[in-house]
Amino acid sequence: MELRRSRGARVLALVCVLGGALLLVYPSDGALLRTIIAVGAIALGVVALLSALRPFRFGIGADGLTVRRPGLRRDIRWAEVGALVLDEPPRRDGHPEPPRLLLVPAPGVTIEPATARHPLDGRPAIELLVLDQVREQPEQVSAALTRYAGDRFVDLLAQRRAAFDPPDLPVGLRGYQMDRVDRLIRRGQDALLSGDPSARQAARGEIERASAAGLPLAQRGYHPLQADTVLDALVAALADQQTTDRETAT
Known part of the structure; x- marks a missing residue:
């Protein structure tokens, strides 16, 4: 199977070059700033285009x-x-x-x-x-x-x-810090995959402690109610596997 290079980088590079050229062709007020922006766009586009044309x-x-x-x-x-x-x-x-x-x-x-x-x-x-x-x-x-x-x-x-397949969480003002929630979800997913009961127990404890202490808020973040629901479901999944491990051991 031969993978084909995406055209997206070339298109973006051409847009930068053409956009910069148009800014140079049509003069207007603020000519110096306009020229600086145009030259920068053209330079960025040329660099991106050369990179996109390299052998792949x-x-x-x-x-x-x-x-x-x-x-x-x-x-x-x-x-x-x-x-x-x-x-x-x-x-x-x-x-x-x-x-x-x-x-x-x-x-x-x-x-x-x-x-x-x-x-x-x-x-x-x-x-x-x-x-x-x-x-x-x-x-x-x-x-x-x-x-x-x-x-x-x-x-x-x-x-x-x-x-564990989490849904896309809604984002709004004054929500949970997104990176923190995403790290907890990834931590739980990897613990579920590990096959290690101690790793699952540690991940479950980390998520429970973070939730109990209160997740950090941000100006723009995940809606708290939906994020709490997802984290609760992840904790339940980790607990279910621990129960299965104990039943298998006995």
Whole structure:
């Protein structure tokens, strides 16, 4: 499977260049400020366009991965791969970050300096791809990696949703600090995935203590009632798994 580069970066770059050019062509009051803005937009657009036109290739096949991107140009055989993880960084101010594909090299293999960590076990990893760079959806990339990489590949996006799939929380004035709520949800999801009863107990305790102490408020944040409902459901899910663990042990 060959992934196709997204056209979004090129379009944005062209818009910047054309917008800056139009500002230069049509003079008006405040010419100096207008010129500075126009030149800045053109420069930004040119840099973005040059970056978007750099060679790019990402192939997924029976023998491994073919990667051609800035900083990495090589074929990676499956034997060189210790783990592949499709992950999503924590949200920023309530906005989702694009998913990314992380690679943990097999022992003794050096591909390029580590730029990330495995989200569950902390092993050094390489950020191979940010999925907003390609046109394919995460589900399509996941299907190809599942087919060819086998048990080396973990789709954490799907696993987190299967463990606990929170709804999109409404945002308004004077709500809970979004980053704090998102971190608690991620903490609980990862504990559910860990298979470790002590990790689930620790996550449950952290969420309960944070809720009891009162989550920090922000000028713009998650609606408290809905956020409390989601966190209560997450605590219940963690408690249910702990009950199951005890029943299995007996």
